[in-house]
Amino acid sequence: MPRLVDADRRRGELADAAACAIARSGIDGASLREVAAEAGWTTGALVHYFANKRELLAFTLRASLNSRCARRSDHAALTPDRALRTMLVDALPTTEEMTLHWVVALAFAGQAGSDPGLALIQRNAYLKFRATVIALIEICRPDLESDQEAERLLALVNGIALQSLFDPVLWTESRQLSALDAGRGHR
Amino acid sequence: MPRLVDADRRRGELADAAACAIARSGIDGASLREVAAEAGWTTGALVHYFANKRELLAFTLRASLNSRCARRSDHAALTPDRALRTMLVDALPTTEEMTLHWVVALAFAGQAGSDPGLALIQRNAYLKFRATVIALIEICRPDLESDQEAERLLALVNGIALQSLFDPVLWTESRQLSALDAGRGHR
Amino acid sequence: MPRLVDADRRRGELADAAACAIARSGIDGASLREVAAEAGWTTGALVHYFANKRELLAFTLRASLNSRCARRSDHAALTPDRALRTMLVDALPTTEEMTLHWVVALAFAGQAGSDPGLALIQRNAYLKFRATVIALIEICRPDLESDQEAERLLALVNGIALQSLFDPVLWTESRQLSALDAGRGHR
Amino acid sequence: MPRLVDADRRRGELADAAACAIARSGIDGASLREVAAEAGWTTGALVHYFANKRELLAFTLRASLNSRCARRSDHAALTPDRALRTMLVDALPTTEEMTLHWVVALAFAGQAGSDPGLALIQRNAYLKFRATVIALIEICRPDLESDQEAERLLALVNGIALQSLFDPVLWTESRQLSALDAGRGHR
DNA sequence: TATGAATGAGCATTCATTCAT
DNA sequence: AATGAATGAATGCTCATTCAT
Numbered sequence: 115m116p117r118l119v120d121a122d123r124r125r126g127e128l129a130d131a132a133a134c135a136i137a138r139s140g141i142d143g144a145s146l147r148e149v150a151a152e153a154g155w156t157t158g159a160l161v162h163y164f165a166n167k168r169e170l171l172a173f174t175l176r177a178s179l180n181s182r183c184a185r186r187s188d189h190a191a192l193t194p195d196r197a198l199r200t201m202l203v204d205a206l207p208t209t210e211e212m213t214l215h216w217v218v219a220l221a222f223a224g225q226a227g228s229d230p231g232l233a234l235i236q237r238n239a240y241l242k243f244r245a246t247v248i249a250l251i252e253i254c255r256p257d258l259e260s261d262q263e264a265e266r267l268l269a270l271v272n273g274i275a276l277q278s279l280f281d282p283v284l285w286t287e288s289r290q291l292s293a294l295d296a297g298r299g300h301r
Numbered sequence: 302m303p304r305l306v307d308a309d310r311r312r313g314e315l316a317d318a319a320a321c322a323i324a325r326s327g328i329d330g331a332s333l334r335e336v337a338a339e340a341g342w343t344t345g346a347l348v349h350y351f352a353n354k355r356e357l358l359a360f361t362l363r364a365s366l367n368s369r370c371a372r373r374s375d376h377a378a379l380t381p382d383r384a385l386r387t388m389l390v391d392a393l394p395t396t397e398e399m400t401l402h403w404v405v406a407l408a409f410a411g412q413a414g415s416d417p418g419l420a421l422i423q424r425n426a427y428l429k430f431r432a433t434v435i436a437l438i439e440i441c442r443p444d445l446e447s448d449q450e451a452e453r454l455l456a457l458v459n460g461i462a463l464q465s466l467f468d469p470v471l472w473t474e475s476r477q478l479s480a481l482d483a484g485r486g487h488r
Numbered sequence: 489m490p491r492l493v494d495a496d497r498r499r500g501e502l503a504d505a506a507a508c509a510i511a512r513s514g515i516d517g518a519s520l521r522e523v524a525a526e527a528g529w530t531t532g533a534l535v536h537y538f539a540n541k542r543e544l545l546a547f548t549l550r551a552s553l554n555s556r557c558a559r560r561s562d563h564a565a566l567t568p569d570r571a572l573r574t575m576l577v578d579a580l581p582t583t584e585e586m587t588l589h590w591v592v593a594l595a596f597a598g599q600a601g602s603d604p605g606l607a608l609i610q611r612n613a614y615l616k617f618r619a620t621v622i623a624l625i626e627i628c629r630p631d632l633e634s635d636q637e638a639e640r641l642l643a644l645v646n647g648i649a650l651q652s653l654f655d656p657v658l659w660t661e662s663r664q665l666s667a668l669d670a671g672r673g674h675r
Numbered sequence: 676m677p678r679l680v681d682a683d684r685r686r687g688e689l690a691d692a693a694a695c696a697i698a699r700s701g702i703d704g705a706s707l708r709e710v711a712a713e714a715g716w717t718t719g720a721l722v723h724y725f726a727n728k729r730e731l732l733a734f735t736l737r738a739s740l741n742s743r744c745a746r747r748s749d750h751a752a753l754t755p756d757r758a759l760r761t762m763l764v765d766a767l768p769t770t771e772e773m774t775l776h777w778v779v780a781l782a783f784a785g786q787a788g789s790d791p792g793l794a795l796i797q798r799n800a801y802l803k804f805r806a807t808v809i810a811l812i813e814i815c816r817p818d819l820e821s822d823q824e825a826e827r828l829l830a831l832v833n834g835i836a837l838q839s840l841f842d843p844v845l846w847t848e849s850r851q852l853s854a855l856d857a858g859r860g861h862r
Numbered sequence: 863t864a865t866g867a868a869t870g871a872g873c874a875t876t877c878a879t880t881c882a883t
Numbered sequence: 884a885a886t887g888a889a890t891g892a893a894t895g896c897t898c899a900t901t902c903a904t
């Protein structure tokens with residue numbers, strides 16, 4: 115089924131283009147024409163891959179949020195402490211790609227009220243993201259008393275990310291890292 | 302004599318209505334018709350108080366963000382530790398009103414790319430919010446080694462707030478408070 | 489009846505303001521707010537003097553066109569040839585005031601299709617203007633063979649006026665006059 | 676393959692429809708909806724051919740004014756005197772089509788104050804029209820002493836046209852022609 | 863499959879008009 | 884008489900969507 119592979123690849127490319135357009139113009143501001151142009155097609159071509167704009171947005175949201183989990187692969191080879199740090203750093207908007215994901219997530223979060231369907235997708239993806247991170251934290255730091263401790267760590271990651279988006283000049287990559295280190299607690 | 306109206310009061314009411322509409326429908330989704338209907342007027346009436354939609358949005362954003370600072374009044378009478386906790390709690394989306402402010406802030410944050418003017422307003426307001434909180438933290442907790450420590454505390458507050466918005470069922474008020482307490486560090 | 493005098497005077501002032509606004513912004517572009525502001529009042533005040541915008545426009549048109557006839561008073565004391573020249577010169581847009589009248593007339597002419605009522609006013613006023621000029625021409629120049637000759641002279645005046653409006657730099661006052669002189673024919 | 680359309684031809688059709696609508700309702704009165712309906716389309720279709728209303732108007736103005744020059748082709752085969760008369764007659768609103776062009780020109784002239792850009796287009800087109808006519812006059816009538824003489828002839832043409840628009844019943848085609856003949860001067 | 867022409871609903875905005883004061 | 888708040892119907896324009904090719 116070579117066709118299907120092509121179609122899926124196309125959908126991915128379109129989702130990437132959509133993510134860029136959303137980061138640039140906001141969700142409502144990102145017209146289908148803009149997304150299509152970003153990807154190098156015309157509007158009419160989108161209809162073959164997504165029935166309507168909502169589906170394109172939902173797919174883009176899912177793809178972007180999954181990317182935040184995808185990196186979180188196996189860190190078993192590292193020492194627990196080193197693995198933990200690596201994992202958390204992967205979740206911060208230190209790279210351009212990760213910043214894009216955070217911006218897109220923020221755009222959808224601000225839209226949540228207007229489309230409960232998208233809000234649900236977002237919430238589920240967020241819970242998956244949260245579960246992944248917390249599970250790994252607990253593996254790497256079995257000494258943490260409860261998962262509330264892990265949750266606090268996650269909140270810190272999210273807070274640092276949020277502040278980095280608002281004030282990217284102040285929050286350099288190294289500052290993000292040192293703030294994270296300071297909050298990780300001590301054995 | 303014309304019908305006399307307290308224009309500033311009206312602007313405030315309209316900003317409240319706009320905040321509700323934004324939380325419900327997103328920023329672009331909140332049409333002037335919707336805002337006017339929410340406030341009990343018709344579209345044309347808005348023009349008396351705001352020259353255009355951008356001005357309405359800017360005013361709403363400023364009003365909402367200022368509300369987050371307004372509560373942060375005098376805590377001098379309390380013990381430093383108690384004052385600190387009170388202040389931070391005031392910044393969490395534990396009340397319905399504070400939740401609304403966070404949702405509105407999130408909506409504007411997601412819009413940042415499409416209107417640099419609004420993004421600037423938001424950034425300035427955020428910096429003011431940050432400065433207020435950090436200054437108070439440093440007063441209440443002179444033992445904190447540096448303002449980086451205070452910043453970490455702020456990041457924690459923001460992170461808890463963000464997670465509460467994504468998962469309000471899990472993040473009850475008491476959970477928000479205990480997560481904050483756990484991260485406050487010890488004297 | 490001092491009140492009536494005041495009201496009529498007001499109407500005249502408003503018509504002047506309207507003529508300026510129309511010359512500046514066109515007929516549809518001249519909003520009631522703009523006219524009122526030009527005259528130093530607010531919108532609501534207009535309603536006391538004109539039932540609606542149409543009436544204001546009709547009054548303004550009539551007043552402006554009548555002004556073009558008003559100057560054409562008694563030239564009996566002059567020699568016929570001198571009187572003729574004076575009369576025709578009075579009809580050219582050589583003065584600022586006369587230019588305004590021509591511009592307003594042009595604006596209404598361009599609008600003629602959309603309001604048959606205004607078009608009728610304009611046509612009647614034009615016929616009156618034409619009759620006045622032609623009658624005077626025939627008095628001053630009894631040697632002209634027919635009123636067709638007079639009509640040709642009027643056409644020349646109108647043509648010079650039109651070209652002066654399109655290219656005011658080229659068509660100085662002296663050029664308008666010499667073109668008129670060259671076309672007046674010889675005894 | 677998409678539906679192929681001769682875009683330039685379409686633009687021409689739309690300009691024709693716009694000219695009719697402008698003659699009927701004035702420039703501001705001619706809404707895009709009205710123009711589109713006149714041409715048998717809907718509003719949204721216009722955007723494929725003109726970015727906005729201003730562009731539609733500018734194109735219509737240019738097209739209409741150029742038509743007034745287009746007819747003025749080669750008259751070299753005729754006798755000079757006959758050619759002159761033919762040319763000038765072509766410029767009078769004796770045909771329905773030429774009347775439309777004059778009405779449209781008048782509508783734009785009345786609008787000149789509100790859009791300097793359109794006024795410039797109009798002035799340039801007018802100068803081109805003037806230059807064309809005057810050049811031809813000078814070719815056909817080398818005996819005319821100066822180009823001021825030619826200009827006077829043009830003024831006469833314009834004046835006849837203007838009066839014909841104000842009083843089309845009186846100014847039949849034959850009357851226009853005889854007025855022109857009487858003013859052409861004698862060899 | 864892909865194009866781009868065409869639709870029609872929706873938006874922000876303007877404005878003549880009405881009306882309480 | 885005069886103000887200015889409020890209305891509601893347009894208008895220009897954008898855009899997701901449909902569809903003939």
